[in-house]
Amino acid sequence: MMTVNLKRISFFLTVLALSGEGLSALELPAQLGDHAVLQQQCDAKLWGWAAPGATVTVTPSWNKKKVSTKADSEGRWSVKVATPAASYQPYSISFKEGREEITISDILIGEVWLAAGQSNMEMPMMGFNAQPVEGAGPDIARSGRLRDRVRMAYIVRGDEYEPQERIGGEWKVASPENTPAFSAQGFYFARELNDIIDVPVGILCVSYGGTQIEGWLPRDILDRFGYDFEAMMAEKDRLPAFRYSTKYSSMVCPLIGYGIKGFLWNQGESNVINPDRYCELLTEMVARWRSDWGDSDNSLPFYQTENPGFGWWQPDAIPAALVREQQQKAAKVIPNCGITCTNDLTYPYEVDVIHGTRKREIGERMAWQVAERQYGIKGMPWRCPEFRSLSKGEDGTVRVAFDNVACGLTPNVGNVEGFEVAAADGKFHKADAKVDWNTAEVILSCPDVADIKDVRYCFKNFCPGTLRNSYGMPAMPFRTDNLKE
Structure with missing residues (x-):
């Protein structure tokens, strides 16, 4: 009868476990x-x-x-x-x-940026089904020259409620083989920034299509805002993208502490159903992420992307405009925070396309702002015309003045599209808008509004902007009223 030596077997199995492949x-x-x-x-x-x-x-x-x-x-x-x-x-x-x-x-040792958000950050250079990235083909073909200049780690999607330690997502060098899967906005940002500061740029792309901001916040913050986690988790048919906190727990937590220069953010489309809290939630999110990375003075750079134009099946409604308004507000109240305006980067035929094709300009504009504000490159042309004041003109007209228009506004011939005006009744009508060459102001009039009280510019779900400064940077959407619809 064979005698079994359990100690020897245990030792053998331990050695095998420690030395076995994988x-x-x-x-x-x-x-x-x-x-x-x-x-x-x-x-x-x-x-x-x-x-x-x-x-x-x-x-x-x-x-x-x-x-x-x-x-x-x-x-x-x-x-x-x-x-x-x-x-x-x-x-x-x-x-x-x-x-x-x-x-x-x-x-490589260089500059690392964590790029997060939903599908417009996730959208790869190869595009989505029947939704291409404009100009991607030649940029992919030539991307091999950027092998040591642009690299990206595309983080695998995660959807766990408990904080995770591990997440997939290996670094890839730019090449015709790898670049098609790179985040388009992340790639164009990195390529442009590398061209300006001439050091390697790495992007940790942490994105998940369709997600609300609530998915990127830890539970303790959402509890303070009154979110009902138990009710949410009881919804068996709830989409993973709409689950609270899971993107933070699964995709952000495993990366905490990886050395970065700052954050890039493109999210908000899925919050058109609850725009009022967006600024507050984003402010809380930024503070928590900064704290996670050991930023004791809440100053680690954070740059947003303005939500794209999309009709939401009601192009003239304003829920998406309300989110953009919240994003602009956040850019002003969050320390060391910026925003990249995109309202002119949507083609008219894209009213029902949430993934606009023009990712290159978005990445480049963001890189210009970052180059000046974070790397001290003076003179970068990133500043957009922003509403400054409204004054009464002659014959029932009003004049709109802007900041960041030192060399004037364009188009300065013909009507500028996108302006609306209202009297005290709050009913908005399309305005005739012309640029005053001498003052860089926009003169507004409307035959349907005798006494103009309020003005809106591109304040709709979908309203491609045409007003720009001399550098081609678009005027930021704005309104002077505070109506809910």
């Missing part, structure tokens, strides 16, 4: 792999998992200084490593635990 005790997150971009001149967080109590030694090739730490009782470990100035020099980092070693290669 069962390594030392593990890194997907975002710490070959081709990664690390934020320059910071104490970069590098982390992973190992056997509890194991000693992990990290050695970056740029200074060859070893940094060691021990994994905690759950096997988690992390270290901080000082990164050098940005360059196109590829580096490597080794991670060693006992006899086991992982080396990640082709690491």
Whole structure:
């Protein structure tokens, strides 16, 4: 009769588990792999998992200084490593635990931006079904020259209520093979910023189509705002995109601490059903994300994208305009926050297309603003005409004055589309609008409104703007009233 030595079997199985292919005790997150971009001149967080109590030694090739730490009782470990100035020099980092070693290669040091939001941030260079990205073909074909200039980690979708530690999404270099799957806005932002500041730019794309802002906020914040989590979770047919907090827990939490320069944000279309709270919720979200990244003074850069023009089957209604108004308000109340105006980047035939084709201009405009505000490149042409004042003119006309129009407004011949006026009754009518060459003001009149009290510009779900300054930057939508419809 054969005698079974249980201790020997147990030892054999342990060794097999630790040495078997794919069962390594030392593990890194997907975002710490070959081709990664690390934020320059910071104490970069590098982390992973190992056997509890194991000693992990990290050695970056740029200074060859070893940094060691021990994994905690759950096997988690992390270290901080000082990164050098940005360059196109590829580096490597080794991670060693006992006899086991992982080396990640082709690491660049540059500027890293976390780009988050819903489908207009998610929209890849290849486009969505029957919804292309304008000009993407030639840009994809030539993207191989950006291999060491633009890289992106496209984070896998997640939908868990509990905070997660791991999420998929490996870094990819720009190339005709990889670029079609890159976020179009993220790609064009990175390409333009790289062209301006001449250092590698990496994008962590954390996007999920159709999501409301509530999905990107932790539960404790939504509890304070009175959201009913139990009722929401009881809705069996609720779309994953509309589940509270799950995008924060599943897609943001696993990345917390990865060294970044700031955040890029394109979201809001799914909040047209509840626009009134958007500024408050975004303010809370930005503060929490900044706190998560150790930003003690709430100043880590945050740049929004204005919601695109989309009819929502009622082009002349204003719910989408109310969200844009909230976004503009947030840009003013959140410290170190900006917004990129997009109201002129929608073609008339796109009234029923929520994914506009013109992503290049959006990415470039955002990069111009970031280049000046965060990198000190003076003279960037990112400022848009913004409403300043309304004054009574002659013969029943009114004059609208704008900021950021030092060299005038255009078109300065013919009528400017998009203006409406109302008397005290609050009923808006299309206005005749002409630019005064001498004052850079817009003169408004309307035969149906004898005494103009209020003015709106592009304040509808869908109303492509035509008013621009001399740099071609569009006038921001605005209104002088506070009506709900």
